[in-house]
Amino acid sequence: MSHFCFLCQRCSQALKLNHSVEPSEEPGASMLISAQGETRETPEGGPPSKEEANFENLQDGAFCRTPHPSSGGMSWDYSSFTLLGRLEPWRSLNSIQKTIRDSSDILSGETEVDHPLCVDCTDYLLEVLDVELAITESDVQNYKRCLETRKWVSGDDREMLQEKLKGLELEEARLLQEVAEVEKNQERVAADLEAAQAETKMLEQQEKQYWKDYSQLKWQQLELNEELSSVEMRLQYAQLQCNQLEKTDVFNATFEIWQDGPLTVINNFRLGRLPTVPVCWNEISAAWGQTALLLLALANTIGLEFQRYHLIPCGNHSYLRSLIDDCAELPLFSSGKQNVFLHNKFDQAMMAFLDCMQQFKEAAESGESGLCLPYKIHVKKGLMEDPGSSSGFYSIRTHLNTEEDWTKALKLMLINFKCSLTWVSLRYGRK
Numbered sequence: 049m050s051h052f053c054f055l056c057q058r059c060s061q062a063l064k065l066n067h068s069v070e071p072s073e074e075p076g077a078s079m080l081i082s083a084q085g086e087t088r089e090t091p092e093g094g095p096p097s098k099e100e101a102n103f104e105n106l107q108d109g110a111f112c113r114t115p116h117p118s119s120g121g122m123s124w125d126y127s128s129f130t131l132l133g134r135l136e137p138w139r140s141l142n143s144i145q146k147t148i149r150d151s152s153d154i155l156s157g158e159t160e161v162d163h164p165l166c167v168d169c170t171d172y173l174l175e176v177l178d179v180e181l182a183i184t185e186s187d188v189q190n191y192k193r194c195l196e197t198r199k200w201v202s203g204d205d206r207e208m209l210q211e212k213l214k215g216l217e218l219e220e221a222r223l224l225q226e227v228a229e230v231e232k233n234q235e236r237v238a239a240d241l242e243a244a245q246a247e248t249k250m251l252e253q254q255e256k257q258y259w260k261d262y263s264q265l266k267w268q269q270l271e272l273n274e275e276l277s278s279v280e281m282r283l284q285y286a287q288l289q290c291n292q293l294e295k296t297d298v299f300n301a302t303f304e305i306w307q308d309g310p311l312t313v314i315n316n317f318r319l320g321r322l323p324t325v326p327v328c329w330n331e332i333s334a335a336w337g338q339t340a341l342l343l344l345a346l347a348n349t350i351g352l353e354f355q356r357y358h359l360i361p362c363g364n365h366s367y368l369r370s371l372i373d374d375c376a377e378l379p380l381f382s383s384g385k386q387n388v389f390l391h392n393k394f395d396q397a398m399m400a401f402l403d404c405m406q407q408f409k410e411a412a413e414s415g416e417s418g419l420c421l422p423y424k425i426h427v428k429k430g431l432m433e434d435p436g437s438s439s440g441f442y443s444i445r446t447h448l449n450t451e452e453d454w455t456k457a458l459k460l461m462l463i464n465f466k467c468s469l470t471w472v473s474l475r476y477g478r479k
């Protein structure tokens with residue numbers, strides 16, 4: 049029976065031999081030489097390794113030890129041996145001879161040594177060899193093609209190629225020059241870009257400042273517009289008032305004269321008194337002040353300066369100053385305590401007032417469109433004449449007079465003044 053085995057030289061796994069193959073017919077399988085004869089060599093004189101020892105035991109009697117040529121005949125070299133297959137005692141002579149012949153072929157190098165390999169490693173080895181073979185064939189094809197190409201290139205073609213090479217070199221030089229120019233341009237463009245960026249920054253700052261100024265000016269414009277509209281509104285209002293004032297008559301607006309029954313009123317002050325209508329003297333004095341102011345305004349309007357008297361309106365303390373009687377002051381007011389039936393300065397003042405009024409009447413009656421008063425004035429007697437009345441004359445004095453007649457005389461006087469107001473408004477009011 050078999051007492052030996054073989055190891056794969058790549059993965060070192062035990063090989064299974066196909067026993068159906070006759071050793072004499074398959075020398076590659078039955079006759080193996082240890083491929084590790086050199087690599088697994090035991091050091092000289094040293095004991096064999098354990099693996100080898102086991103191997104030896106397993107192969108007990110199954111290998112043939114060959115005498116070492118230099119061993120002197122009887123020593124054995126364990127480092128190199130050849131397996132000869134199963135050395136059965138019943139082997140035929142023919143098989144032994146074949147084995148010896150194959151061994152001689154191996155030793156003489158006529159037969160390649162087969163390394164024992166397992167099936168997997170053999171497949172792997174075959175694949176690797178196939179790849180190497182394909183690469184080698186490709187290289188061979190390339191070499192062949194190069195050789196053929198070299199043969200095809202003629203002299204003319206070579207010259208043409210040389211010229212083409214020169215042209216390409218010139219092109220390369222030109223392109224290099226172009227590259228240099230482009231680089232120079234790039235530097236210039238970079239400088240321009242930097243300058244443009246600086247200018248952009250400056251312009252942005254300017255724009256910012258402009259917007260700031262614009263906002264301030266816009267704000268000012270809004271304020272001025274508001275002020276302008278305010279001024280326009282005030283102007284419009286002033287224009288309205290001006291129009292109203294232009295339509296307003298200053299004399300009629302300043303002096304209002306109307307009748308309140310038997311009494312006449314000037315600017316809300318009653319001038320005169322009756323036993324049935326007692327008017328306080330303070331009010332009468334105020335009414336005299338308004339009347340004196342009216343006469344002075346009329347005289348000033350027509351440019352009249354009174355002779356003999358100087359009229360001084362001063363509220364309820366108005367008076368006349370005599371220009372001929374040592375500047376005597378004639379009070380145009382009364383407290384009512386004096387004896388009105390005696391000759392007094394109040395009567396003199398009213399007489400003097402009638403004198404002034406007569407001067408105005410004479411001045412106003414002269415010239416075109418002259419004034420025409422309805423009631424005549426008798427200065428020396430101090431009378432007002434009413435043509436329509438039965439008695440006809442009413443004294444302005446209080447001495448030897450009744451309150452009724454005195455009040456009537458004052459009424460006629462004020463009616464004359466009302467006519468004077470209308471006349472002076474028509475003639476001078478719109479100027």
Ligand SMILES: [Zn+2]
Pocket residue numbers: 056057058059060061165166167168169170
């Ligand atoms: Zn293997």
